[in-house]
Amino acid sequence: MIYQGNAITVVRGTGDASDAIATLTFDRKEASVNTLSSTVIAELEEAVSALGAEEGLKGLMIGSAKEAFIVGADITEFHGLFAQGEEAIRDMLRRVHTIFNAIEDLPFPTVTALNGLALGGGCELSLATDFRVMAESAKLGLPETRLGLLPGWGGCVRLPRLIGADNAVEWIAGGRENRAETALTMGAVDAVVTAEALEAAALDILARAEAGELDYRARREEKQEPLKLGPIEQMLAFESAKGYVAGKAGPHYPAPVAAVKVVQKGAGEGRDRAQAIETSAFIRQALGDVAFNLVGLFLNDQAVKKTAGQYARQARPVRQAAVLGAGTMGGGIAYQSASKDVPVLMKDIKAEAIEAGLKEARKLFAKQLERGKLTTAQLAERLTHLRPTLSYGDFGQVDLVVEAVAENLEVKHAVLTEVEDRVGEEAILASNTSTISITRLAENLTRPEHFCGMHFFNPVHRMPLVEVIRGEKTGDAAVAATVAYARAIGKTPIVVNDCPGFLVNRVLFPYFGGFGQLMAQGADFQRVDTVMERFGWPMGPAYLLDVVGMDIAMHAGEVMAEGFPERMGDEDDRRVIRAMVDHERLGQKSGKGFYAYEEDRKGKPQKVNDEAAIELVEGLAKEQREFSDEEIISRLMVPLCLETVRCLEDGIVGTPAEADMALIYGIGFPPFRGGALRYLEATGLEAFVSLADDLAEELGPLYAPTERLRAMARHGERFYPAPGA
Incomplete structure (x- = not known):
């Protein structure tokens, strides 16, 4: 054992590795995913120091014991750090640069085994090693601009030197997660293998580097030297990129353009000077209102999802849903359910309405096919999850019904009382109403505790929010089931209480x-x-x-x-x-x-x-x-x-x-x-x-x-x- 911490262990010769190979493993014991919190960074500093002092090592493999590699820095710490001001942020950045640079400068080859998501700081850590091997299902990316920031731990410096300035600008400014195939094509990783073969592939790369077949020292020099771009090439690469990125980001989101400028300004510099440029730019963004608010937005989103998860854990899964009404909203809800593999019946009293709802669903599925989001086989399978009907014949097996008929109290009363007689006693009824009181809608129901509101927003397939509305007699089980269904079909549910207009x-x-x-x-x-x-x-x-x-x-x-x-x-x-x-x-x-x-x-x-x-x-x-x-x-x-x-x-x-x-x-x-x-x-x-x-x-x-x-x-x-x- 070279090092043992709460989140990091470093050992010699695990698995198929020889005793000369060290393996550094991230595994935060108190968390479901690995993040680079301040305490983990402190451990990494100690672990890298221990590696530098260890004798007889010929290689280092960095990996994760969790499904994801590292999903980034610990964003819950950002507001507190930013509130301490410029010097505190600068000190943090310098410390991480020193650690990552020490990994890059180790006297033997290094490789990262990317078994799952490697985002933000996790991606930047992997860039500090000489090689990267990626599982087929893993994703790699630098999403900092989505938080109003830019990569501050070397991403703006190392990535352009690995994949080229134009590709790096696209990755950094866009903030997207990139699939393994894309990462390999770009040159961000050296190999893509199955998850089962990941460790063996990483060790093979170290063996080839040790044997001189792969020149890891040349890799390091390339990452630490100025970009090989002449003045004209730089102008063509960056000036057009700034205009394009500014147009995509809009005037309220300065981080993407700031990131392009950092890559441009650091292009002619060596590693240390380029990192100093990155640090100064990161601080400017971190101290701005946009980053503060977008970080707050991320934290709020996590809190909302956690609350919804607590509700959902109390619910029986919705294995069969139904929608009453095949209009714009009903058809949209039915499509959304089928697209997430939750079988759904779509009922209407008119055959032409059913056909219109199916036509809309087919159109939306076809767009998914055109964009490469679905294969033809997946499209065909998902269409089978949507079954049209003019009768209540199969409603006895339905777990949850969403009523989406006209926004009229009398019509909804009639439909809800009718369907309540056709479903099982444990089935949940939900009304997709935007204004009508849930308490009033429940007046004629014999099981009002099994009824709540489920307000979708138009267009259903694009709008992420669903309001789950608790009426005066709504039971916890109804709320929990409706929240669980909303999550299952890819929506963000927020539970609110009944009042005119809800929230x-x-x-x-x-x-x-x-x-x-x-x-x-x-x-x-x-x-x-x-x-x-x-x-x-x-x-x-x-x-x-x-x-x-x-x-x-x-x-x-x-x-x-x-x-x-x-x-x-x-x-x-x-x-x-x-x-x-x-x-x-x-x-x-x-x-x-x-x-x-x-x-x-x-x-x-x-x-x-x-x-x-x-x-x-x-x-x-x-x-x-x-x-x-x-x-x-x-x-x-x-x-x-x-x-x-x-x-x-x-x-x-x-x-x-x-x-x-x-x-x-x-x-x-x-x-x-x-x-x-x-x-x-x-x-x-x-x-x-x-x-x-x-x-x-x-x-x-x-x-x-x-x-x-x-x-x-x-x-x-x-x-x-x-x-x-």
């Missing part, structure tokens, strides 16, 4: 209310859209209403007005939407709303300006005012954030993390801002309350802060723990 729509409609008030005061809806899209929304409120559909927005707005009359009962908030409905301008589905829609070459609706819509909106304005960008943002964001706070205070949603993730996954809240509650904290609660009070004085209760929020502002409280706390 996402309840928060969204005050945003629309603020937009309605702006229209009443003469704001230009196209300018409002532009401002909010620059703020970070995927589409502005007018465009979003067109996509939602004016009739749907009108119905949901009326539900909100009935449920929260003081804040959402003002007719002015809905006047423009009502006028659109009256003029049959329902949005994209009717070809006209705030904008007109024309099909592009791919058959997708493309918005264009429509003078009739502009005249209609202008004619409804009670006054004409000019608004600054800051005023437009405040008028829309303040009511949205306040309603999020109220949902948290009312117990509609359990945690700030769940609230923020629901808005990001459900309505596209700008991810780089971290969610409504993160945005509030970035603004400063005291400043936000003051702004809201000023707006409430002019515009009414929609903008009035809650008393609890006022108290939080006075006492310096937060929704999230302070970084480093």
